Amino acid sequence: MGLVWIAPGRRADGDPEATRIANSECEIQIRHSEFLKSRTLVSIIARVAISERTVGSAIGGVLLAASILLILCNWWDWDIFLTFNEVDRRSWVLDHQLPIWSYQFCGGITRIGDPQSFGLSPLFFVVVVFGSFWGSKLLTILSLAYGFWISGRLLQLVATGGGDTPQTSSVIHTLATLFVASNFFLWHLSVGHLSYLSFYLALGIVYYTLAAYSRGLGRAETVMAALVVWQHFSGAFFHSTAYLLVPFYVAFGLYAVALAFLGPGWAHGLRALGRCLPFHTLGALPASYKLVAVWRYHAEFPRQLEQVNETFTPFQLLAAQIVPTLGNRWPVPIDMGGWGLGENSAFSLLPIALLLLVLRRRSASPGANQASPPANPLAPFVWIYAVVAGSFAVGGFSEVAPFTLLNSTVFGGSLRIIGRFGIGITLCLTLLCALLVRGARPALSPRTCLVLLVAALANLLTFSGNASIGETMRLASLPTSAKAEMKTLRNNTVWGSGARLIPGREFETRENTSQMYAMIRAGEAILNCYNPLPHPRVDGKPREARVSMLASHRGDVDRACLEESYFTQNRFRIGPSCPNRVCLHFRWINIHAPEAGIRRDPERHLFCRTDG
Numbered sequence: 001m002g003l004v005w006i007a008p009g010r011r012a013d014g015d016p017e018a019t020r021i022a023n024s025e026c027e028i029q030i031r032h033s034e035f036l037k038s039r040t041l042v043s044i045i046a047r048v049a050i051s052e053r054t055v056g057s058a059i060g061g062v063l064l065a066a067s068i069l070l071i072l073c074n075w076w077d078w079d080i081f082l083t084f085n086e087v088d089r090r091s092w093v094l095d096h097q098l099p100i101w102s103y104q105f106c107g108g109i110t111r112i113g114d115p116q117s118f119g120l121s122p123l124f125f126v127v128v129v130f131g132s133f134w135g136s137k138l139l140t141i142l143s144l145a146y147g148f149w150i151s152g153r154l155l156q157l158v159a160t161g162g163g164d165t166p167q168t169s170s171v172i173h174t175l176a177t178l179f180v181a182s183n184f185f186l187w188h189l190s191v192g193h194l195s196y197l198s199f200y201l202a203l204g205i206v207y208y209t210l211a212a213y214s215r216g217l218g219r220a221e222t223v224m225a226a227l228v229v230w231q232h233f234s235g236a237f238f239h240s241t242a243y244l245l246v247p248f249y250v251a252f253g254l255y256a257v258a259l260a261f262l263g264p265g266w267a268h269g270l271r272a273l274g275r276c277l278p279f280h281t282l283g284a285l286p287a288s289y290k291l292v293a294v295w296r297y298h299a300e301f302p303r304q305l306e307q308v309n310e311t312f313t314p315f316q317l318l319a320a321q322i323v324p325t326l327g328n329r330w331p332v333p334i335d336m337g338g339w340g341l342g343e344n345s346a347f348s349l350l351p352i353a354l355l356l357l358v359l360r361r362r363s364a365s366p367g368a369n370q371a372s373p374p375a376n377p378l379a380p381f382v383w384i385y386a387v388v389a390g391s392f393a394v395g396g397f398s399e400v401a402p403f404t405l406l407n408s409t410v411f412g413g414s415l416r417i418i419g420r421f422g423i424g425i426t427l428c429l430t431l432l433c434a435l436l437v438r439g440a441r442p443a444l445s446p447r448t449c450l451v452l453l454v455a456a457l458a459n460l461l462t463f464s465g466n467a468s469i470g471e472t473m474r475l476a477s478l479p480t481s482a483k484a485e486m487k488t489l490r491n492n493t494v495w496g497s498g499a500r501l502i503p504g505r506e507f508e509t510r511e512n513t514s515q516m517y518a519m520i521r522a523g524e525a526i527l528n529c530y531n532p533l534p535h536p537r538v539d540g541k542p543r544e545a546r547v548s549m550l551a552s553h554r555g556d557v558d559r560a561c562l563e564e565s566y567f568t569q570n571r572f573r574i575g576p577s578c579p580n581r582v583c584l585h586f587r588w589i590n591i592h593a594p595e596a597g598i599r600r601d602p603e604r605h606l607f608c609r610t611d612g
Contacts, residue, residue, distance in 0.1 A: 050446040055170040058453040059177050063148060065460050066181050067141045070189050072467035074475055078192030080530060082475070082517040085194075086132040087111070088119030091569040093128060094484035100592045102569045104486060104520060107527040107587030111569075112290065113297030114533055116195040120290055121235030122227075132521070133476050136194060144180060147200030151176035151430070154207040158434040161376040162214025171437055174449040175353060179430045181456055182348035183325060184423050190466050191342055195236035199423065202240040204228040206248055212275040213256070214378065222279050229283020234290045243420045244427075246406060247392045251385035258380065293592070300591070301533075303414040309396025309404055310337060310418045317393055320346045320422050321429070327465050336419060344419030347459070349452050350429040357436035357443060376438055382431045389424030481523025485566035488546050489527040489585055490519055525549075525567070527585065550574070551583050551606065574609065583608040 088111055091099035099111045099119035111119050118124045118139075126142065127135035155172050180200070188196040208225035211217060217225060232240065260269035284291070312320075319334050324347045336344040388402070395418040396404040407415040437443040444452075516529050527547065549572070550557050550565055557578060564575020570590060574582055583606040589598055601608045 050450050052170045052446055055174065055446050055449045055453070058450050058457075059173050062177050062181055062453055062457050062460070063144065065457055066144060066186070069186075069460060069463055069467055070140050070144070071137050072469060072472050073190040073463070074192070074468065074471045075466060076191040079515060079517050081116075081192050081194040082132055082136060083520050083529075084111075084114070084117055084119075085124075085127050085136050086517060086520045087569060088117060088124065089127055089132050089135075090484065091119065092124075094482065095568045095570060097568075097570050100570055101590040103567045103572060103586060103590075104525040104569055105516075106529045106531050107489060107525075107585070108589060109531060109533060109587075110293075110297050110591065112293040112592060115238035115294045116236045118194070118235045122231050123235055132517075133478075140189060140194065140197060143197040143200045144185075147180040147185075147203060148173075148176050150200065150204045150207055151179050154203060154210070155430065155434040155437075157207060157211055157214070158376075158378050158382065158431050159437045161374075161378050161438070162211070170446055170449050171443045172434075174444070174452060175350070175430055175433050175437075178349045178353060178452060178456055179426065181460065182350070182426055183345040183459070184348075184426055186460070186463055187325075187342040187345050190463055193239075195239050198232055198236050198240040199244055201228055201232040201235075202244045202248075203427075205232060205245065208279060209248075209252060209276050210378065210381070212279065213252075213272045216275050217279065222282070225279035226282035229280055230287045233284060233287035237290075239420065242406070242411070242415060244423055247389050247402075247421070247424050248385065250402070251381065251388040254388070255381040255384050258384070297591075302412055309401075309407075310416075311395040311397050312337075312393060312418060314394070317390070317422070317425060320344050320419065321348070321425060322351050323347060324459055324462065326462055339417050339419060343417045344422065346419075346422035346426050348426055348429070349455050349459070350426065350433060352455075353444070353452055354429055354433050354436070356448060357433055360443060361436050376435055379435055382428070382435055385424075385431070386428040389421070389428050393418065393421040393425055395421075475517065478518050478521045480521050483523050484568050486523065486525045486549075486568070487562065487566055488525065488548055490524045490546050491528050527587065547585050549585055550578065551585065552579050552581065557582060578609075581608055581610075 083105060087102040087105045088099035090104070091097050091102070091111070099117070102109055102111050111117050118127070123139060126139045129135065130138055152172055155175055159172065185196065185199070204225070205228060208217065208221070208228065211221070212225070256269055256273055260266045263269070316334075316336060320336065323330060323332065323334060323345075325331075325341055325345050328341070330341055392402045392406075394403075395401070396407070398404065403415075403418060403421070407413055516526055519526055548556070548562060549567060550561060561575050561578035561582065564573075564577055566573055567586075570593065572584065572586075572595070583601060584598075586607060589595060589607050597610050598607050599610050600606075
């Protein structure tokens with residue numbers, strides 16, 4: 001923009017055209033004077049008109065940046081979850097069988113009984129089509145997009161009190177972006193916890209439950225809700241159920257009971273609850289194969305961990321929400337227990353957004369002649385959920401604490417890391433923001449939304465140290481064996497530096513970077529590896545680099561026996577030339593499809609054939 005200096009004192013002398021020119025010159029002079037008084041960067045930015053289209057572009061930029069970040073991050077637990085997806089995909093593509101079991105991974109381990117696997121979920125179609133690496137990355141991006149969409153629908157529902165009145169889209173979408181791009185998701189997904197993608201599906205269950213209770217669901221919505229329930233509980237449902245859905249259902253139950261006593265009555269409350277049952281039932285029934293298999297496996301092989309009642313103080317909960325992370329550390333000393341910051345950080349810009357909305361509401365309070373907005377029927381639920389989520393997040397502060405009761409009665413002491421309950425507090429902050437959106441016109445200006453989104457983008461940049469283009473291309477280009485049949489098992493125990501022994505599970509090791517995934521992609525079978533599942537410990541730590549799948553009762557087997565024998569993910573075949581007492585080096589035999597005539601030899605820690 002050009003600025004023209006007009007000398008003062010010029011007069012028009014009654015000429016209309018000269019008067020108009022003089023007035024224009026005076027206006028330019030005044031604007032120039034104002035500009036000289038406020039030549040700061042902030043004031044210049046403040047003068048720029050911000051439209052909702054600009055805010056929408058910023059939202060797209062944050063989501064795009066988050067997607068690129070998650071594509072380029074491949075360290076720590078990406079190894080194990082890519083391995084999960086590779087063995088399950090091989091069952092579908094190479095073996096043409098359901099991923100029930102895997103002999104290629106950990107010397108024999110359940111897949112259908114793993115509550116962190118996606119292999120039998122409709123979502124796994126993406127991995128089957130695009131491969132274990134790029135399919136996993138695409139599944140991550142699609143889940144992030146769905147999380148943004150369903151978060152917006154949930155915030156819209158709460159902001160309107162269960163109705164369909166449209167609200168300021170830029171504010172709702174900004175809040176949804178701040179939620180899905182919060183540190184809880186960024187940390188877990190950047191280190192490869194693909195099971196946390198199910199939190200986005202769990203948000204869908206939260207939305208459809210509240211919508212069904214508030215206004216009911218149409219036929220199309222009921223079908224969509226049932227599909228979400230099916231995909232959630234047929235996939236990696238463990239963490240999202242324990243840390244998000246359980247507190248939600250507790251709060252929702254208390255909310256429904258409170259309304260029955262204080263609201264329209266029990267008859268109305270029962271009818272409203274009845275509207276929530278159809279889609280839960282329709283979705284849970286087709287997912288029952290996974291739910292039953294997980295329950296049966298863990299009933300037979302419990303984790304048998306000593307129950308630990310972790311606790312957080314209110315200060316620690318607050319710090320997790322408001323203190324950002326810089327790289328892989330806190331910027332200030334914070335004691336969050338024995339777990340890393342990635343398990344505890346739930347930082348987001350939502351507390352700032354909430355504060356701004358509170359200030360906006362106070363400044364825009366209705367006067368004496370103005371009517372207050374009607375009460376929001378979902379406000380009691382939000383406050384109840386805030387109390388319930390907080391009570392879970394503080395951990396096992398007593399024997400009757402919600403976390404203690406859940407851990408002892410349902411999970412048998414295996415529930416760990418109470419920092420993961422921080423997602424409930426983050427969601428509460430988001431819902432409280434939605435409550436304040438109602439009645440505030442506008443709730444937040446487009447300029448304020450843009451500032452929040454720029455800050456969220458800056459927070460994303462703090463994770464850039466975990467990203468690597470070179471590692472991404474290396475993993476994407478790993479050699480792949482198309483053979484479904486395997487003959488040897490590889491010992492994955494690493495004895496050099498960089499390996500970390502798992503306390504109490506010394507026969508397992510892990511590294512910060514990928515090691516198992518490369519072996520599985522190459523068609524090798526891993527005997528000794530890291531896996532968080534309860535797993536029957538059959539043998540010690542074999543030091544051989546590779547071992548044959550077979551051994552006779554007296555030692556090695558002959559070449560003909562080895563050539564005729566092989567195994568796939570779900571089954572093994574012992575050649576006809578093998579002796580009757582041939583033994584297998586697997587850690588465990590497929591418990592979902594037991595082989596006749598195979599018994600465990602407790603002395604040799606092997607499984608041996610007892611007949612010909």
